[in-house]
Amino acid sequence: MAAADSSVKFSVLHRTCKLLVLLCFLHISVTLVFYVRSLDTTSAFLHHLHQHNTTTAPATGNGTGTGTGTGRSKPPVDVPKEEGEKKKGLDKCPETSPLLVGPLRVDFSSPLSLELIKENNGQLEPGGRYKPKDCEALQKVAIIIPFRKREEHLKYWLYYLHPILQRQQLDYGVYVINQDGDEIFNRAKLLNVGYTEALKDYDYDCFVFSDVDLIPMDDRNTYKCFSQPRHLSVSMDKFGFRLPYKQYFGGVSSMSKQQFLTINGFPNNYWGWGGEDDDIYNRLASKGMSISRPTGEVGRCRMIRHDRDRKNEPNPQRFDRISHTRDTMTKDGIKSLSYQLVSRLTMDLFTNITVDIGRP
Numbered sequence: 029m030a031a032a033d034s035s036v037k038f039s040v041l042h043r044t045c046k047l048l049v050l051l052c053f054l055h056i057s058v059t060l061v062f063y064v065r066s067l068d069t070t071s072a073f074l075h076h077l078h079q080h081n082t083t084t085a086p087a088t089g090n091g092t093g094t095g096t097g098t099g100r101s102k103p104p105v106d107v108p109k110e111e112g113e114k115k116k117g118l119d120k121c122p123e124t125s126p127l128l129v130g131p132l133r134v135d136f137s138s139p140l141s142l143e144l145i146k147e148n149n150g151q152l153e154p155g156g157r158y159k160p161k162d163c164e165a166l167q168k169v170a171i172i173i174p175f176r177k178r179e180e181h182l183k184y185w186l187y188y189l190h191p192i193l194q195r196q197q198l199d200y201g202v203y204v205i206n207q208d209g210d211e212i213f214n215r216a217k218l219l220n221v222g223y224t225e226a227l228k229d230y231d232y233d234c235f236v237f238s239d240v241d242l243i244p245m246d247d248r249n250t251y252k253c254f255s256q257p258r259h260l261s262v263s264m265d266k267f268g269f270r271l272p273y274k275q276y277f278g279g280v281s282s283m284s285k286q287q288f289l290t291i292n293g294f295p296n297n298y299w300g301w302g303g304e305d306d307d308i309y310n311r312l313a314s315k316g317m318s319i320s321r322p323t324g325e326v327g328r329c330r331m332i333r334h335d336r337d338r339k340n341e342p343n344p345q346r347f348d349r350i351s352h353t354r355d356t357m358t359k360d361g362i363k364s365l366s367y368q369l370v371s372r373l374t375m376d377l378f379t380n381i382t383v384d385i386g387r388p
């Protein structure tokens with residue numbers, strides 16, 4: 029009996045011990061869990077306190093406050109910096125834009141309202157500026173348009189060109205260089221002014237010089253710069269979609285900043301119609317450069333028909349001038365340019381620069 033009794037007692041003790049060990053284990057576990065959780069909340073609390081400190085520290089203006097403030101304000105400052113780096117780190121746009129559509133219908137039969145033109149250009153920034161949102165443009169292009177009293181032509185130009193230039197994924201700005209007064213017109217000098225004024229805005233590395241009345245008929249004719257000066261308006265309807273002569277450099281052309289500076293820019297002394305484009309050709313030929321061109325198919329463009337403007341009569345001196353380009357180009361050019369800026373207006377679709385360029 030005694031043996032059986034003690035064995036029962038032992039078994040009870042054994043169970044009690046087991047239970048106790050289990051309870052102890054449970055207790056430790058729960059304590060541990062709460063301990064860890066309390067650690068989190070204190071650190072969160074400290075963190076909160078810490079941010080609160082940094083935001084209020086500058087307001088208190090005392091030395092130690094700002095001192096610790098600058099030390100601790102690092103994390104909030106780092107966040108926008110990372111975002112900035114992401115934006116900077118945009119991939120370069122491809123060599124050929126995937127947005128191009130090829131041949132375009134261009135017609136000048138119906139007049140355009142400014143509203144219609146603006147509807148077409150939702151992406152534009154003030155001054156007629158644009159850059160692609162999802163890639164980094166390969167070139168920064170200033171488009172220079174010599175101008176006087178051709179508002180209707182400018183409307184067509186803006187209507188057609190802005191969507192094309194955006195599909196070409198260019199980082200660009202449009203500069204209309206308006207010759208003030210009623211003196212005889214000087215296209216090349218206005219182009220020199222455009223080069224100078226555009227560089228006051230932005231670090232452009234490419235310049236496209238375009239007459240206001242020429243519209244490309246194919247968006248694969250990219251308004252950018254190439255390893256040689258580029259002639260873009262190679263097959264104009266006016267000339268039966270052919271090049272009038274091999275050295276022709278009129279209408280629309282482009283030059284990198286480097287190419288432009290190599291030829292000392294353009295001549296300033298061609299007043300009236302004609303000759304300045306041949307002078308420009310002579311300048312680049314004398315520096316060993318050649319003309320780069322798109323194919324006749326891609327380079328098709330349409331000219332808005334008009335009567336010749338008054339005060340832009342053919343320049344009788346042009347043939348004599350052209351024959352002396354090599355002697356005159358070092359003295360006459362971007363280095364000797366002088367003019368008076370009359371006004372500079374940031375319009376929605378372009379930058380309007382009015383200048384007094386003097387008289388012959």
Ligand SMILES: *[C@@H]1O[C@H](CO)[C@@H](O)[C@H](O)[C@H]1NC(C)=O
Nearest residue numbers: 179182206371373380381382
């Ligand atoms: C550009 O500004 C001048 C000077 O204010 C103004 O006379 C001219 O009409 C403007 N040109 C265009 C195309 O808006």
